[in-house]
Structure formats: C-alpha cells, structure tokens
Amino acid sequence: TGHLVFSTLHTNDAPSAVTRMVDMGVPSYLVASSVIAVLAQRLVRVVCNRCKTKVSLSESVLHDAGIPPELAEQANFVKGRGCGYCQKKGYRGRIGIYELMLVSNKIREMMFEGRPTQEIRTLAIQQGMTTLYSDGIAKVMNGVTTLEEVYRVAKRTEQDVISV
Incomplete structure (x- = not known):
C-alpha cells in the first residue's frame, strides 16, 4: 500500500537476501515486485592511526587478493x-x-523467475554493484584496514572487480 519498509536479514551478501526471503515463505512474485534495493554490510577493524606503518605486500599476496599491479x-x-x-x-x-544491490528491471525479472542467487549476483556486478570484498579491498588500498580483516569478513570471487 505504498509504505516503505526497512528490514534486516542474515545473509552472506546482498543477492542472497532474495533467496532468503523466498526460503522464509515470501512468494517470489512479492519479493520481485516490492524490493527496491538490498544493502549488505560487515564491520572491519580500522588500523590505529597512532601506530600505523606502511607495509608492502608480495606479488603472490597481491595476486591472490585480485589487486592489479598498477x-x-x-x-x-x-x-x-x-x-x-x-x-x-x-x-x-x-x-x-x-554491498548495495539496486533492483533493476532485469534483476526483478530474474527474481520473479526464481533464478539462482549466483545468476542474480553476476548480473548485479555487471550492472555496477560493488561487492563487500571489493569495497573492503578499496579500504585496504586506502590505508584504512588490512587484507586480513577483509578476508575475515568477506570472500573473494572471480567476479569481484578491484578499483579505487
């Protein structure tokens, strides 16, 4: 009836919220017709500003993290x-x-069809969604937190796009 509702769900990422709502018994057509966006969040520890020191990471660590040399x-x-x-x-x-997933018409269509979470995630990334991992890596590269902290709360996938 036109009311804006905010809610919380326990999921690993934003696209998983769609599947979670359906698993909880909400029909996929209702999820598809009513969800505007889904925000996933995790907390990472901030490196202490008083004892912060610059470090260099090995090529193998950078490669494993998906951080391009440039x-x-x-x-x-x-x-x-x-x-x-x-x-x-x-x-x-x-x-x-x-990680903010804006529900585009194509994502809405996939939700209505009950498509797998991974397919929705792939499309959301193609449409510009920054993943938890990518946002975490941006904070690592800006000297806010460490790679270990990001690894603790977010998983890397081959789809993650690293940019600053």
Missing part, C-alpha cells in the same frame, strides 16, 4: 604496530564495508 603501486598498504592507544592491538575502531 593499482598496487598507488596503494597505501598499512599495518598497526600496536601501541598504548590501541592496547597493543594495532587496530582502533571499526568501519563498515558495503
């Missing part, structure tokens, strides 16, 4: 040494990494 050259990779301010942890505070 972007790695411009990156600010850091690690916290640990100090009194951060209680020797090297981190102080947390920040979100996000």
Whole structure:
C-alpha cells in the first residue's frame, strides 16, 4: 500500500537476501515486485592511526587478493604496530564495508523467475554493484584496514572487480 519498509536479514551478501526471503515463505512474485534495493554490510577493524606503518605486500599476496599491479603501486598498504592507544592491538575502531544491490528491471525479472542467487549476483556486478570484498579491498588500498580483516569478513570471487 505504498509504505516503505526497512528490514534486516542474515545473509552472506546482498543477492542472497532474495533467496532468503523466498526460503522464509515470501512468494517470489512479492519479493520481485516490492524490493527496491538490498544493502549488505560487515564491520572491519580500522588500523590505529597512532601506530600505523606502511607495509608492502608480495606479488603472490597481491595476486591472490585480485589487486592489479598498477593499482598496487598507488596503494597505501598499512599495518598497526600496536601501541598504548590501541592496547597493543594495532587496530582502533571499526568501519563498515558495503554491498548495495539496486533492483533493476532485469534483476526483478530474474527474481520473479526464481533464478539462482549466483545468476542474480553476476548480473548485479555487471550492472555496477560493488561487492563487500571489493569495497573492503578499496579500504585496504586506502590505508584504512588490512587484507586480513577483509578476508575475515568477506570472500573473494572471480567476479569481484578491484578499483579505487
């Protein structure tokens, strides 16, 4: 009846929310006709600003993370040494990494058809969705958090596009 509703679901990523709602008993036609967007979020620890030091990552680590060499050259990779301010942890505070899936007409059609989550995810990425992993890597490259933190909360797929 025209009411905007916000809700929370426990899923691994934004596209999985579609499947989760259907699994909970919401008919796919209702999900498809009413969902405008889905936002997934995870928290990562922020490297302590008082003991932050620049580090370099090996080629194999960069390759495994999916970070192209030309972007790695411009990156600010850091690690916290640990100090009194951060209680020797090297981190102080947390920040979100996000994945926003806007429901386009094509995604809506796929939802209505009950297509698999992976197909919806693939299309959402093709249409410009930044994944949790990609957003996390951007924060790693900007010296906000570490690769270990991103690995802790997000999984890399071959579809993840790394850019800054």
